[in-house]
Amino acid sequence: MKLRAIAAFLLRLSLVTPLMAAEPREVLRLDTWEFLPAAPLPAADQLPTEDAAEHLSDEAAWQEVKLPHAFRQQALADDQAAWYRRSIEVDDLHRRHLLHVEGAGSVSDIYVNGQRVGRHRGAFTAAVYDLSPSLKPGTNHVAIRVSNGDAEANNCLSHSTLFVTSGGLFRPVWWIETGPVSFEPFMGSSGLFLTGKNIEADSADLEIKAHVRNTLDHPVELLARSIVTGPDGDLVAELNVTSSLPAGATQPLVGKVAIAHPQRWAPGHPRLYQVTTTLLVDGQEMDRVSESTGLRTVAIDDGRFLINGEELLVRGVNKHQQTELEWNAIPEQELVHEWDLLEDMGVNTVRLAHYPHRRFEYHEADRRGIAIWAENGLAGQLWQHEVTRDSGEREPSADGDRITREMVFQNWNHPSIIFWSSGNETYERVAAHYADIIRENDTSRLVTYASAHTDRPDTVDFIAGNTYQGWYSDHFTGFRELPRNRYVSETGAGTWPSQHIPQNEARWKVNEFEPMEYGNLFTEYRLETVFRSQKEEHKMYLWWNFREFYDRKFKNNRNTKGMITLAGTPKDVYYLHKAFFRPDLPILHIASRDHFYRWFAPNNGTKVFSNADWVELRINGKLAGRQQNGDYRQPAEVYPKDWQGDPATIHNVFFWNTPLDPGKNILEVTDSRGETDRTVVYQWTATEAENPWISDLRSSNPDNKAHFIDRPIAAQAPFYYMVDGSADNTFDDLPTSLEGASWIATKRLSDPTMKTDLSFTLKKDATVMIMHSTGTFPAMVLRQPDPATVAEADALSGELSHLGFTRSPAPARWRGHDLWLADATVWSRPSKAGDTIKIPGHTLDSVILLKE
Template identity: 25%
Template sequence: MHTQRLTDGWTHYRGTLGGPWEVWRERVYGNHFNVPWHAVTLPHCFNASDGVDPDTTYYQGPGWYATELTGANPYPGGRTLLHFEGAGQRTDVYVYTRLAGSHLGGYDEFTIDLTDHLEYCRAALGGTGVPIAIQCDNSRDLETIPSDTADFCLYGGLYRDVNLVHVPAISLQHVHVASELTDSQSATVQVSVRLYNPNQFSDAVSFDVILRDPSGQVVRQAEVQAEAFAGEQAIASFMLDEPSVWSPDRPALYECTVQLASPHGRTECTERFGVRQFSFEPNGPFYLNGERLLLRGTHRHEDHAGVGAAMTEAMTRREMQLIKDMGANFVRLGHYQQSRIVLDLCDELGLLVYEEIPWCRGGVGGQAYRQQCRDMLTAMIEQHKNHPSVIIWGLGNENDWPADFESFDEQQIRAFMIELHELAHQLDPSRVTGIRRCEFCKDVVDVYSPSIWAGWYRGTYPEYKQYLNEAVQQTPRFLHLEWGGDSIAGRHAEELYSGLDVIPTGQGADERDGDYKLTGGPPRVSLLGDWSESYICELVDWHLGVQESMPSLTGAVQWTFKDFATPVRPDNPLPYINTKGVVERDLTPKEAYYVFQSHWATSPMVHIHSHHAPVRWGEPGELKTVRVYSNCDSVELFLNGESQGLRQRDPQAFPAAGLQWKMAFEAGVNRLEAVAYADGERLVDQLDFEYQTQRWQSPTHLRLSTGPREDGRVFVSVRAYDASGVRCLDAHHVVQFTLAGHGRLLDNLGTVRGSRRLQLSNGRAEIEVETDPQGPTIICVTSEGLQGDSCELRHPANARPQRQPASTPQHAVSQASSSDRGIL
């Protein structure tokens, strides 16, 4: 097998064409047809920017890609394939103008065989290159999954890798390795293969099967002779004595290599696998390899600032490592099959996996709709069942949420859920099935999660343990799959949200349709709260303490690890962004990340709360609370060099395991230093901030300031001030950045530093501008009811001293302080 990743040499056009000939007529007759083709590299998402554009909904429609394949197949009579690791959401592949194959589904892998079209292409064009045109289409279609009511973007494009593959006429299509831990001393391993043999040759074939242990040593081998066969067949079985078991702490991975020889040529395939066993005890905990394991989980969407779904391998590796470093041992891949790179990393890092198909909201459609569900479930299981990290196949999410069809029939949904459950067990008897939030199907699947959002969508977070206990008792195999809340990076509260007394209690904590909206419905924190990092840290701290105090709990999975784009939340403080992540959309950690580490991480850590608050405020001499999150035995806190005392960490204490101090800050710049001690190791975290004692009135105007230049880029900060020129540190007004002249805003990133429209956080916001040596850039900021501001920016190549913007009121402060500039 010869595989080439097709990264370069692509052109792209987002829009409709009359047919594949329009891809090539530009090249034949010249660019007379005004189709704007652009050079791109793969992976590429054609919603990389507009998924979070505050002024428009994201594009849903066709997008075209074109390239030319070169190089001959080294196998006489072999097959030439295009292998897609995922493309959204419908894909048509053309060899020149002839359709070679199509695929429906934006998240599973698929292969298009080009072989039978190559001769036509040579006859039509001559030469050795093979012109390929690909149409990806993410147009709305109620008879497909996922539903457009789902709380995430249905991206379009070749947003995962595409590979050119040459194989012999008979080759390996799949190698499946099934292992079973029979007892602590031995395990069985069965190797099955499926051949790719479209011409149905009946030649003799031979297999060499080689197993290597986690150290790379060969531990078992077999040679098998057979005739070419159809379907999947077991070709070898082995017994492993004293196997190395896979677990989150020691993710031991074996390798199985199958070498295939036939008169047409030789190929081989290597798959990794692990040996482990697990069980969900009825109304009890989860066991892995015979030992109780509390599942400490989070969620992942395939979404990133600046690229949408087209995450590079480096981005993915960084994200998965951050999840592991947070201390998680479990990840739910919501709400669709994700990249093979993700699953490989879960195997390597020791992250147990819940992976699901995108039957998400909307009801259930007709036969084509249901067939797509079956196909995607089959593909997900066949493509990922070698991964020891996977323990649960998810069949759906929030299937009690109507919208897509005139009728909503619970019995039809239930009957189809039963069918999918049976199909999953037929395809893979070794794993369990699960769904979240569909009470009329809770008894269909093996593992179920009701909706519990205590302290956010319903109820208050002190009620969490009550609702969790009730769910454990009422659900034979329970796993809490979503909890948490929204926070805006950089938003701090000196006094924690105090409106819990107006939130109805004792009425359940389930999220109900419409609760995500910012208007209407019953009182709830998501509607009335401040969306501060301060509140979310307290909510997270409480939830984690409850989870760790329940010996019968299987585990809980926070929603979600990273902020992500969603079309159903245009009015959020950060438009079109679900901000429940513990890191931002560009993987910048928020404060809550360190709360998780203090409960879950095994490596020593210490973090002073409020790193994202460059300015705090209060009265002179007022006692202020400082919290430190750490998993170390003890922490000593220093303010401006003076010790505030040593505290012993108490895991049962709330908040911050008792690591909190009260002290009076000095007006102006202060320095906090936390020194943690664990097993003789000394760790230090340091934080500088400004303490403002001036009181402010209602804000009247905005003022811009600029931060340091780097490669022609400028950080532009805006602050809100009152009529006396005092910073208004509780202002949450919506501000809009605009630009004129040369240069450009680095916006549409879905982060607090990369959005041209967003709410202020503590009276501040920031954006980055790329200047241009061709001329000046004018940046403006406006907000309804406030006087705006503007300033001129110049590229470092032709910079000159900036003059005071004429729009700045005379009573405004002349310049933001250094500690308040270039930070958010």
């Protein structure tokens, strides 16, 4: 079925002359499309035919989808191709009609009424197409073929060894209608460029450049009228620029306004000016564009970054554009949530790695006062020998030149962008070439590069380092090494919430065993270094990464160095950073709270993050003591044997080695400002601890003892009790019926050696629930059902039904031991005190929960 976009601005008829359009510019977001998988082409130089869209069958299995959209949402692999199509109603052919595609992974061909009108290579920059010559009155058919095939996407700054690029229209698509004399979308931009010049404390100039096009068959006298408003919304200046514009011509119109006592933009001070420029011909408005910008200067002097002449010590994070469910197709509300977390954490800089992000994100940075490092997509080619997918990029290319220019011009007006990057861990001669391309087009910002160590292009203003001492090699104390760590573009350690070690150990294995406690040691040392002991020496500190992202690293699933999980839940290191980044905001957080059942020594210790003067800890109501901020030293056991001097004193970290009681422990902390935090953990005991819920808890497998955990389960948290990497399953978002439930913890039940029957007797009325895997997977995981797991799930379902349990119709999911999302289901049965519940064992991930 054809999809029709019917909007008032598209149903317009010119009754008098071609210049009688009512509104100068109308914009419609095209969210709804039909989708059909296709085959990628086998060679980079092969193109789809000029009339390929004419041969699309209405009888094919088209599916309705909403943008932003990734192939995976329809169970199509990333390296495939697909068609998107819809219909548009156009009645006024005297108007100009543009299609603005914000991002498509990775090569897009645009068809109108069956014929190709344009192509764009590159996933992460926008493209704008003038469809006017191909339109007809009435219904018009727009189709977009998007391919992310390896051959087609080669050498266009889209693929990398360091991240996964989703296939699909993963950013919005817009329909723009203007008058016949309009802004020309130069390099995919709005066509309106704002440049601050001669910026001083008492005066500044603002250059306004409009790229305009006359599509009429006769010359026109054009007036470009610009209104400039200041950060407070008041009128600041007006500018009128006139020009004779020949038929069919495109040219820039340039003017300048003076601004007295400018309010300058800087990190933490998001002062924005807005410019609205209207194009008029014979008094008729043809087009109108509004852009915002900020007035500020950027320089590097003696190794110091200067914004408006004042030093900026860069303190922030790296950020990809990816989530667990949407992959690259992230909706605006999730991006806003991310930027809320970033702002609340107190970063002053974000590196938007490793490719141009949506303009939406740069706008967020502008309005929040956060500086940006923007990157062109050239990343990771140094490691192509480690993977089978080769992105090319061994030499500069015409597409690379164009994409780098598109990055610059599409984001020209954003004052938040302080740094342009020509690449990351790649061939230095290629990065040096793209640095020259950037500098040829923009000299108002610094040009940089992120180096793995020896790759050092010589055409940038400075080189930053991706330094991981204490992770891939060496010891974490090597972070103090200068000048190597003067500019840190990346540093980080992986952590996974089900993996833990004693507090006085430094033990981990990259991509296999990444315990929370080691990540905390690694991080606290770095933060003490850049905020306290070597603050002035470390000019740039950018943690890798803000959010986990899909990658070939941990369990071949994701990069776990994120401060928040791929699902968006803050980890310990988020709160630890926040304690240093936000001295003005009370932070109090008990660390390692996902380590709910503890096998280590009772005095292994309790760690808390806070920026208060002091913190008190109570265990089961008993005061364990008050610690002052600065009392904590890292344990000597985690330092090299040849370490000279005492272990580092770390601020904002508090530690008690007060022993936990056997069984249940309620941990409560209070700080000097009256803030509180609380959690419940269990310390190992030979006999099951008493609890108000159940008695006579039994497991038929002596190697898989069961323990009742009397605390509410948590979304995104583990539910098995092993912490050695043998049970890395976690919940996803919780079904509503499970919220607040306690549970029975075991070892991982999908391990055949851990199969066990479980039984217990209720002490009070409760709803008994069982959540288990089904053997199927969400579409985006790209997995077929697992027959063995399906059989086990069906068998357990039959048994539960026979026992009087009812299956919930609501969908559920969680993560398997391999971290991929898996489908699950929930069964429940209201039960009475005195009932004995017996659940037969299966080789199947499952958990028993109880709720009043």
